Amino acid sequence: MARILDGKVIAAAVKQDLAMEIAQLREKEVQPKLVVVLVGDDAASASYVRSKERMARELGLEAEVIKLSADVSESELMRQIELQNADDSVDAVLVQLPLPEHIDTDWVLMGVDPTKDVDGFHPQNIGRYAIGSPLVWPCTTAGILEILERANAPVAGQTAVVVGRSRIVGWPTAQLLLAHNATVVQCHRQTRNLAEFTRQADILVVAAGQAGLIRADDVKAGAVVIDVGINRVDGHLVGDVDFDSVVQKAGAITPVPGGVGPLTVAMLMKNTVRLARIRRLTKEDER
Numbered sequence: 001m002a003r004i005l006d007g008k009v010i011a012a013a014v015k016q017d018l019a020m021e022i023a024q025l026r027e028k029e030v031q032p033k034l035v036v037v038l039v040g041d042d043a044a045s046a047s048y049v050r051s052k053e054r055m056a057r058e059l060g061l062e063a064e065v066i067k068l069s070a071d072v073s074e075s076e077l078m079r080q081i082e083l084q085n086a087d088d089s090v091d092a093v094l095v096q097l098p099l100p101e102h103i104d105t106d107w108v109l110m111g112v113d114p115t116k117d118v119d120g121f122h123p124q125n126i127g128r129y130a131i132g133s134p135l136v137w138p139c140t141t142a143g144i145l146e147i148l149e150r151a152n153a154p155v156a157g158q159t160a161v162v163v164g165r166s167r168i169v170g171w172p173t174a175q176l177l178l179a180h181n182a183t184v185v186q187c188h189r190q191t192r193n194l195a196e197f198t199r200q201a202d203i204l205v206v207a208a209g210q211a212g213l214i215r216a217d218d219v220k221a222g223a224v225v226i227d228v229g230i231n232r233v234d235g236h237l238v239g240d241v242d243f244d245s246v247v248q249k250a251g252a253i254t255p256v257p258g259g260v261g262p263l264t265v266a267m268l269m270k271n272t273v274r275l276a277r278i279r280r281l282t283k284e285d286e287r
């Protein structure tokens, strides 16, 4: 039976460490500020943004949410982002995804000042994945590393298989595991014989958006399985991994809900503090 990696417990530990760091920053008169831009009225996005605002306030960070209507023009959205880029009191800017279809997401993300890009989605930060040191890793990816580290799961030298190659999770997670010296295989929709790869994984990260995609037969005995899927099936939230069968075979597994999700918000707070520290306490030529 696998060890359950409880994201709520790990997120609470991250928050506790951060509270101390924020108190120390306050002694240096640094008050980190996060701005979240929310476009439209998608219920899930609105709920995630509320969690972000709530956790920021709990930790004593300044947080502002800019709400724009679903039919906002691309130029108005860009204008709002540029205002945040120019505001010296703002350390971190996040544009909640997904954006409505009429908006070019790549273009908008390129508009965020890379030094305030708390999601790590600006091309300049994506380029830095290649040298293993973006200013920040995307929040979910950073959360996955936090889970592995706090579970004392080794990464270097392990075979890691990542299913999915999204901008938000799959791609950066593969890059992060590579930067930590895992042997990485990135699978995606067009991968043939997916199970041939997943069965080799010491660390299996699944972010495909397909409920029940990975079953016990697809997993190596003793593997660490990180389930990033969030799917609603018959009114219930389930991951991409068939938890009930895989829990019998894996060495450790994250549940859904209560696994990676809570870390995504906690790591946003950690990234905000990191960007504030870099902008306010590090000389430009040391960044």
Ligand SMILES: Nc1nc2c(c(=O)[nH]1)N[C@@H](CN(C=O)c1ccc(C(=O)N[C@@H](CCC(=O)O)C(=O)O)cc1)CN2
Pocket (backbone or CB within 6 Å): 044, 048, 094, 095, 096, 097, 098, 119, 139, 140, 168, 230, 237, 256, 257, 258, 259, 260, 261, 262, 263, 264, 265
């Ligand atoms: N700009 C960004 N947009 C999005 C990101 C992101 O990192 N940056 N990630 C996701 C949504 N997301 C945060 O934004 C997020 C997703 C899930 C959770 C979470 O805590 N999930 C819970 C279940 C919650 C539920 O009941 O729905 C869990 O897994 O336990 C937090 C944040 C897409 N957009």
